[in-house]
Structures are given as structure tokens and as C-alpha cells.
Amino acid sequence: MTTTKLISVFGASGQQGGGVVEALLKNSNFKVRALTRNPDSESSKKLKEQGVEVVRCDDSDSKEMIQDALAGSYGVFCVTNYWAYFEKEVQYGRNMADAALAAGVKHFVFSSLTPMNKISEGRISVPHYDQKYEIEEYVRELSKLNSNTFISSFVYAPGYMQNFLTFYPPKKNDQDGTFTLTTPSDPNGKPLDIGDISEMGYIVEGILMDPIKYSGAVIPISGDCLTGPQIAEIYTKVTGKTVNFNFIPPSVFRNLKFIHNSDAIASMYEFCNQYGAFGNIDKSIAPKIHKLKSFEEFLIKNNVKLE
The missing domain is CATH 3.40.50.720 (NAD(P)-binding Rossmann-like Domain)
Structure with missing residues (x-):
């Protein structure tokens, strides 16, 4: 027993x-x-x-x-x-x-x-x-x-997928109705592990x-590993609204005083852009324990819409 x-x-x-x-x-x-x-x-x-x-x-x-x-x-x-x-x-x-x-x-x-x-x-x-x-x-x-x-x-x-609904949600552009996703994730750097x-x-x-x-x-734990433009593309696919990506360098983000803990967040992205969120640590174990959601699956499950 x-x-x-x-x-x-x-x-x-x-x-x-x-x-x-x-x-x-x-x-x-x-x-x-x-x-x-x-x-x-x-x-x-x-x-x-x-x-x-x-x-x-x-x-x-x-x-x-x-x-x-x-x-x-x-x-x-x-x-x-x-x-x-x-x-x-x-x-x-x-x-x-x-x-x-x-x-x-x-x-x-x-x-x-x-x-x-x-x-x-x-x-x-x-x-x-x-x-x-x-x-x-x-x-x-x-x-x-x-x-x-x-x-x-x-x-x-x-990186929490939830942060793209709360901390980094795409912002609507009043002039043309498109949306812009802005983060310090360098499109030319390492993709970001999110889950x-x-x-x-x-x-x-x-x-x-x-x-x-x-x-x-x-x-x-990594359900997806994506660049900023790829995250924007997935937002576009799921919501049907055009989402563009805007890269804000960590050196600039660091000085945004209206962002709480901007210095620590900038340093975190500086690292991730160079080394990836986990460096060379093996990411293959978690998916063998449990099937992890992709970012697209996460947005669909949460019925995410952009208005």
C-alpha cells in the first residue's frame, strides 16, 4: 500500500x-x-x-x-x-x-x-x-x-509568457490601428526562452x-524559444491584428525611470541577448516530464484578443 x-x-x-x-x-x-x-x-x-x-x-x-x-x-x-x-x-x-x-x-x-x-x-x-x-x-x-x-x-x-499579457502587452497605434510589441530582446541576439x-x-x-x-x-522550463519579431508574428497570427516588433536596447531600457526595476530587467535582457536565458544548460528534460505549451498555444488557451 x-x-x-x-x-x-x-x-x-x-x-x-x-x-x-x-x-x-x-x-x-x-x-x-x-x-x-x-x-x-x-x-x-x-x-x-x-x-x-x-x-x-x-x-x-x-x-x-x-x-x-x-x-x-x-x-x-x-x-x-x-x-x-x-x-x-x-x-x-x-x-x-x-x-x-x-x-x-x-x-x-x-x-x-x-x-x-x-x-x-x-x-x-x-x-x-x-x-x-x-x-x-x-x-x-x-x-x-x-x-x-x-x-x-x-x-x-x-521568461513568463504571462508577462506578454501584462508587463509587455502590445500597444495600439492610434494612427493606423496596428499594434507594437516593445522589449529589450535583441532580434539579432539569442532567442528568448519563455514558458x-x-x-x-x-x-x-x-x-x-x-x-x-x-x-x-x-x-x-522552456515552452518556446523566440525572437521578439517571432513573438509579434505569433500575436498577429492568433489575434488577426498586425503586431510589429520594436527593439529597445537594454542600455536605453535601463534608464526608463517609469519602469519599475528597469536596471535589473535591462541587465537580465543584456545577458539573455548574449547567452540565452539558460546559457548552455540542458533544456531537454522538462518536455520529457510534461508537454509544455508553445506561445501560440498559450495565447489561444487564454483567448487573447487585441482591441
């Missing part, structure tokens, strides 16, 4: 954690515990209605408090929030890993990111990427020191189902 395994999910009300919760709820091998700073929020209430156990826990809690919140968990999905804690993210991430180990967690799945500073040999620093990689290195060391009891695996998020971030959940599910196979693995 198979024992149902409890998986605790950090960031369960966010895009990554929410996708993990959704995928795991469909798998009878797992029970889900959502870790959230506010168990009384509307999103927490919805999770409870789905049969999810909701426990108060925040990244900034003490190691002991996090350990208590993880008690009884077989596995953990951990995503940290740079934009909430900035330079403290690394220490909080280490605390979460230490707490998981102390709580007897067997499999720790961490949402890391490409080490842009390391790959570019110090030329391009992107803190919200590089700090997650620092946490990844720490988790790897914990697994090495506790190899018989503590497995770790790592998923890397792509429906909700599908991360199915990759995490696959990792948790086969811990030995994915022990120590780095699994980037």
Missing part, C-alpha cells in the same frame, strides 16, 4: 507555488500543505476549499519556526522572493533549507535561476538571479553532506515522483 506523501509549498498563492499546488492536488500520491504569511487571506481560503492544509509561515521567520511549519513533510517546494527581501533573500533561503533538513524533509525542490554573474565571468550581475544561485549552491552542499537522507533538485523558470509558468507545477510533480532520477538535477 502506497503512503501518501505530504508536500509543503512555499509561495502557494503565487504563480509558481500556485501551479505546484494545482498539479499536486491532481496526484493521489501527494497531500499538500500551503505555507503562507496570511492564512486568513482570500487566496488561503480558496486553498482550504480545495482540500489544502494551510499553515502560517514566512520566509523571514526563524529557522525554528519554519522547521515547525514543515513538520511531517516528505518534500518541499521552495521559491524565494527577492523583490520582498532583496539582499536578505540568500540568508532566508539558507534558513529554509536548514529548517527542511532539521524537520526530516527527504526531498527539497528549489526554484533557482541561471547564474548570470558566473556565466558572464562577472560582466553582468543580476541579483534576483545570482542570489537564487547562491542558495542553490548552499542546498547542494547540504545534500552532499547528508546524501543518504536529503535529496535536492532544481527548477529554473523562463507558461503555471506548468512548473507539473515539472515539480514529475521530480517528486522520481527523486533518485532527478537528484541534483537542474531542469530549465
Whole structure:
């Protein structure tokens, strides 16, 4: 008789954690515990209605408090929030890993990111990427020191397809009724890896189902790899509206003060234009675990229209 395994999910009300919760709820091998700073929020209430156990826990809690919140968990999905804690993210991430180990967690799945500073040999620093990689290195060391009891695996998020609906939506040109998509993705550089971030959940599910196979693995998620003009062409095909692409160089984007975090985003695109979002990391694993949507499929599923 198979024992149902409890998986605790950090960031369960966010895009990554929410996708993990959704995928795991469909798998009878797992029970889900959502870790959230506010168990009384509307999103927490919805999770409870789905049969999810909701426990108060925040990244900034003490190691002991996090350990208590993880008690009884077989596995953990951990995503940290740079934009909430900035330079403290690394220490909080280490605390979460230490707490998981102390709580007897067997499999720790961490949402890391490409080490842009390391790959570019110090030329391009992107803190919200590089700090997650620092946490990844720490988790790897914990697994090495506790190899018989503590497995770790790592998923890397792509550019969110959702951002092309919210952060970079095509803008209508009043003069002729066409639309323009503007991003710092260089048409002459590397294509951009993008994905429906909700599908991360199915990759995490696959990792948790086969811990030995994915022990120590780095699994980037990429449903499509496209240049800016190709993204515009797909928008045109799906919506029936003419969408043109406008490249704004990272050096210009960096100085757009009306864009929140424009400097970090510019550095991220500077890296991606030169090396691709994942450098030379193998992208073939995730599609073998779960069929990932193309950008065209994503737009169709979301019934995207341009008005």
C-alpha cells in the first residue's frame, strides 16, 4: 500500500507555488500543505476549499519556526522572493533549507535561476538571479553532506509568457490601428526562452515522483524559444491584428525611470541577448516530464484578443 506523501509549498498563492499546488492536488500520491504569511487571506481560503492544509509561515521567520511549519513533510517546494527581501533573500533561503533538513524533509525542490554573474565571468550581475544561485549552491552542499537522507533538485523558470499579457502587452497605434510589441530582446541576439509558468507545477510533480532520477538535477522550463519579431508574428497570427516588433536596447531600457526595476530587467535582457536565458544548460528534460505549451498555444488557451 502506497503512503501518501505530504508536500509543503512555499509561495502557494503565487504563480509558481500556485501551479505546484494545482498539479499536486491532481496526484493521489501527494497531500499538500500551503505555507503562507496570511492564512486568513482570500487566496488561503480558496486553498482550504480545495482540500489544502494551510499553515502560517514566512520566509523571514526563524529557522525554528519554519522547521515547525514543515513538520511531517516528505518534500518541499521552495521559491524565494527577492523583490520582498532583496539582499536578505540568500540568508532566508539558507534558513529554509536548514529548517527542511532539521524537520526530516527527504526531498527539497528549489526554484533557482541561471547564474548570470558566473556565466558572464562577472560582466553582468543580476541579483534576483545570482542570489537564487547562491542558495542553490548552499542546498547542494547540504545534500552532499547528508546524501543518504536529503535529496535536492532544481527548477529554473523562463521568461513568463504571462508577462506578454501584462508587463509587455502590445500597444495600439492610434494612427493606423496596428499594434507594437516593445522589449529589450535583441532580434539579432539569442532567442528568448519563455514558458507558461503555471506548468512548473507539473515539472515539480514529475521530480517528486522520481527523486533518485532527478537528484541534483537542474531542469530549465522552456515552452518556446523566440525572437521578439517571432513573438509579434505569433500575436498577429492568433489575434488577426498586425503586431510589429520594436527593439529597445537594454542600455536605453535601463534608464526608463517609469519602469519599475528597469536596471535589473535591462541587465537580465543584456545577458539573455548574449547567452540565452539558460546559457548552455540542458533544456531537454522538462518536455520529457510534461508537454509544455508553445506561445501560440498559450495565447489561444487564454483567448487573447487585441482591441
